[in-house]
Amino acid sequence: MTYEFKGWAGYDEKAADGGLKYEAFEPKVFEEDDVDVKILYCGICGSDASVLAGEFGPIEAGRVAGHEIVGEVVRVGAQSGGLAVGDVVGIGAQTDSCLACEFCDAHKEQYCATPTLTFGSPYVRGKSAGTMCKGGFATTWRGPAHFAIKLPAGLDPAAAAPLFCGGVTVYTPLKRWGAGPGKRVGVLGIGGLGHMAIQIAKAMGADVTAISRGSGKEADARKLGASKYIATGADLAADFAPHARSLDLIISTINPPKVDVAAYLALLRPEGAFVLVGAVVEPITFHSFPLITGAVSVGGSNTGSPDEIRELLALVASHPEAAPWVQKWAFEDINKALPEFNKGAPRYRFVLANTENGAKL
Ligand SMILES: [Zn+2]
Ligand SMILES: [Zn+2]
Missing domain, CATH: 3.90.180.10 (Medium-chain alcohol dehydrogenases, catalytic domain)
Structure with missing residues (x-):
């Protein structure tokens, strides 16, 4: 040939x-x-x-x-x-x-x-x-x-x-931090990575909350598999107050100049994790207290291995709605x-x- x-x-x-x-x-x-x-x-x-x-x-x-x-x-x-x-x-x-x-x-x-x-x-x-x-x-x-x-x-x-x-970039931390039945996963940002994170977390059996600016993407988020939607505006603390301590894991897919991590930590249940897969331009600063009192973690994740890609392909093949x-x-x-x-x-x-x-x- x-x-x-x-x-x-x-x-x-x-x-x-x-x-x-x-x-x-x-x-x-x-x-x-x-x-x-x-x-x-x-x-x-x-x-x-x-x-x-x-x-x-x-x-x-x-x-x-x-x-x-x-x-x-x-x-x-x-x-x-x-x-x-x-x-x-x-x-x-x-x-x-x-x-x-x-x-x-x-x-x-x-x-x-x-x-x-x-x-x-x-x-x-x-x-x-x-x-x-x-x-x-x-x-x-x-x-x-x-x-x-x-x-x-x-x-x-x-x-x-x-x-x-994009898919394996969000699958790897979902797997590492235990997304599955009984876990409450937040997905921050609904774009290329975020839409796949919602679908994949749902296919893994987790309950998914989508977090996005305004309500323009709420209908899509629910179609993708989110059961809850938090619309953010100018005051994150006020937006998140009704949802305090509601999530086990947040996957952040946004790429902003800065991110107010402390505001997102308030959404985490004890021993929860805020995991970045989107790059933030400026250094991230926050107080240590929420980390200590809630024993929460802030982490990051890279792409996945060939084995993890294989696992993800098998998962999506058996959950066609997650394509x-x-x-x-x-x-x-x-x-x-x-x-x-x-x-x-x-x-x-x-x-x-x-x-x-x-x-x-
Ligand atoms: Zn890529
Ligand atoms: Zn090597």
């Missing part, structure tokens, strides 16, 4: 506003533990927009972002980890790791000190070590089979794409989709569909 490696490449920070150029690129050297994947769908995640805007540091010429990839395996090496040509797989935010440290051995590859990130960081091992990897805004992905996860039957491949980054809400864009319209994404238009995730590779719009 012949196929090419072409992608939507960024050259400077204008890339984030729709300044990507479509061009051929040189993939990594194919090794025996690699697979080639014909890309069908790729979600647009906030990190893609940040990377292309240069917020994670200046980008090199030809950066191809995109890290919520679903496609079909078209080539396997001798050590393909059981993958075969024709399998439908997905790749998330992590493309590779050292596969030799204590964290990789423990199947917690996201904590490897030398991860290769799909939206653009150097390979750390093999013949292509030191060269930049290429992401999913492309026709074809090449990389280690270890990080290409097979989709279970029953999952729509377009809707599955956002599970590979992300996606709006599809033609692959060639990426420069129109990105400015809309930056305006906050997705309800709730944009997914690019590569019809030349067989995707459906």
Whole structure:
């Protein structure tokens, strides 16, 4: 089979506003533990927009972002980890790791000190070590089979794409902090990550409270699975007073310049946790007293491991109502989709569909 490696490449920070150029690129050297994947769908995640805007540091010429990839395996090496040509797989935010440290051995590859990130960081091992990897805004992905996860039957491949980054980013802390029957989970912010957090927490059996500015998203939050909705305004303390000590866990998916953590801690039951998956620009400050008196925690969480992605895919396959809400864009319209994404238009995730590779719009 012949196929090419072409992608939507960024050259400077204008890339984030729709300044990507479509061009051929040189993939990594194919090794025996690699697979080639014909890309069908790729979600647009906030990190893609940040990377292309240069917020994670200046980008090199030809950066191809995109890290919520679903496609079909078209080539396997001798050590393909059981993958075969024709399998439908997905790749998330992590493309590779050292596969030799204590964290990789423990199947917690996201904590490897030398991860290769799909939206653009150097390979750390093999013949292509030191060269930049290429992401999913492309026709074809090449990389280690270890990080290409097979989709279970029953999952729509377009809707599955956002599970590979946004979905597992919220699934991992929900699991770590015990979301399930009898647990009361708050989800702060209803966007790409937040909408998946509501669906996934509900599918895990938790009772979900959505927290969002104003009441504009209340109907959606309830459709997604929230049983309660807290509309916030200018005075968080007043908004939260009727709901004091009502939640075991809050997953914060917002990315504001600052966040008033103390106000949110008032919502927590004793031994509860406030967990950030969205980045806050300014340092977070609050008094120690609420932490001590309520024995509550403030934490954070990164993406998930390949095993955690597998668990999440199985969960959503058995709870079809938890499939992300996606709006599809033609692959060639990426420069129109990105400015809309930056305006906050997705309800709730944009997914690019590569019809030349067989995707459906
Ligand atoms: Zn490692
Ligand atoms: Zn992401």
